Amino acid sequence: MKVALIGVGQAGGKVTERLTRFDANMGFEAVQGALAINSAKPDLQSLQFVDTQLIGADRVNGHGVGGDNELGAEIMQSDVQQVISNLDGRITSRAEAIFVVAGLGGGTGSGGAPALVHHLQRVYDVPVYALGILPGRNEGALYQANAGRSLKTLLREADSTLLIDNDAWHQQGESVEGAFETINDKIARRVGLLFAAGEVVDGVGESVVDSSEIINTLRSGGVSVLGYASEVAAEDSSENIRTVMTVARQALLTGTSMPDATAADAALLVIAGRPERIPRKGVEKARRWLEDETDSMQVRGGDFPLESDRLGALVLLGGAERSERIEAFMQRAREAKRAQGETKPDVVDQLTDDRLENLF
Ligand code: GDP
Numbered sequence: 001m002k003v004a005l006i007g008v009g010q011a012g013g014k015v016t017e018r019l020t021r022f023d024a025n026m027g028f029e030a031v032q033g034a035l036a037i038n039s040a041k042p043d044l045q046s047l048q049f050v051d052t053q054l055i056g057a058d059r060v061n062g063h064g065v066g067g068d069n070e071l072g073a074e075i076m077q078s079d080v081q082q083v084i085s086n087l088d089g090r091i092t093s094r095a096e097a098i099f100v101v102a103g104l105g106g107g108t109g110s111g112g113a114p115a116l117v118h119h120l121q122r123v124y125d126v127p128v129y130a131l132g133i134l135p136g137r138n139e140g141a142l143y144q145a146n147a148g149r150s151l152k153t154l155l156r157e158a159d160s161t162l163l164i165d166n167d168a169w170h171q172q173g174e175s176v177e178g179a180f181e182t183i184n185d186k187i188a189r190r191v192g193l194l195f196a197a198g199e200v201v202d203g204v205g206e207s208v209v210d211s212s213e214i215i216n217t218l219r220s221g222g223v224s225v226l227g228y229a230s231e232v233a234a235e236d237s238s239e240n241i242r243t244v245m246t247v248a249r250q251a252l253l254t255g256t257s258m259p260d261a262t263a264a265d266a267a268l269l270v271i272a273g274r275p276e277r278i279p280r281k282g283v284e285k286a287r288r289w290l291e292d293e294t295d296s297m298q299v300r301g302g303d304f305p306l307e308s309d310r311l312g313a314l315v316l317l318g319g320a321e322r323s324e325r326i327e328a329f330m331q332r333a334r335e336a337k338r339a340q341g342e343t344k345p346d347v348v349d350q351l352t353d354d355r356l357e358n359l360f
Contacts, residue, residue, distance in 0.1 A: 001198030009109025040064030072111025105143030148333020265319025
């Protein structure tokens with residue numbers, strides 16, 4: 001799938017750079033253009049592999065917005081025309097989707113990403129998705145409250161919001177910096193593989209995933225989730241039936257970007273590895289298992305040829321917002337917001353409730 005990436009804020013820029021670099025190093029050529037946007041100049045200066053754009057210089061003079069995501073949204077709104085014209089030539093007619101990438105707990109990305117998605121929806125015909133990073137449990141109340149409002153607004157604006165929980169893809173006990181490195185690397189490899197899986201691969205059979213299958217999996221909107229697991233493969237494909245089942249199971253049950261999210265409206269299963277090692281029977285069995293497990297009738301599947309000694313399973317879930325983890329996060333966000341003393345009491349439940357106000 002040909003994509004354009006736009007990173008907003010510090011985490012957004014770093015992850016966009018990682019993804020772009022991974023795609024280039026692997027020779028996938030799925031990333032068609034990338035831009036990192038920030039109101040903090042030093043954060044942009046640390047990026048080397050993507051083009052950058054400073055916004056809000058007239059308001060914050062390159063110093064960032066601290067944790068003020070309302071200011072982040074305002075700055076993006078004010079400068080959005082410059083951003084859109086800067087995207088000319090970066091988002092070409094070949095792009096099949098746009099991903100706006102941001103950490104949802106901060107200021108510039110948290111406020112700026114939903115505002116940017118809103119404007120991009122008016123300008124471009126292709127789907128505009130968000131890749132949002134949720135703060136881990138131990139991050140402070142401001143991060144939780146910011147992320148809650150940002151997520152709520154993204155769910156309204158984006159065609160789907162791919163969520164990565166900062167607690168999901170690293171080992172316990174790593175330093176915060178070390179953990180970010182690990183997480184960013186995993187995001188780059190996994191999301192990068194997803195983009196590449198939707199690419200046409202020369203000389204391969206018919207079951208390669210098509211971009212439209214990724215787009216259809218995400219069609220119901222809401223939250224999407226990505227899972228991954230891999231294991232060493234045997235040379236003979238018939239010996240790999242159990243391996244395919246194992247990696248598919250691990251990808252969904254222990255390897256997702258949003259732990260515990262298993263119920264979904266639609267799912268996509270991509271098995272990556274040397275084509276001659278991928279057992280048809282195993283792939284079909286894993287696909288049926290995924291259908292049962294996600295309680296979805298729409299489970300698409302395909303192979304991705306990859307020069308590797310391992311077999312990997314990539315699972316994309318669309319419409320996966322009915323998860324305990326997301327409800328627990330929204331609860332944290334509401335409590336944090338309440339603690340800030342700004343909450344209006346209200347009655348409606350879940351993600352659609354009004355206890356967290358939209359950002360704009
Ligand atoms: P902004 O620059 O104002 O948009 O703020 P940040 O991008 O620093 O957003 C803060 C949120 O992103 C917090 O929840 C951080 O934990 C998270 N974050 C910051 N940097 C990284 C990173 O490199 N990787 C990941 N995964 N999360 C990050």
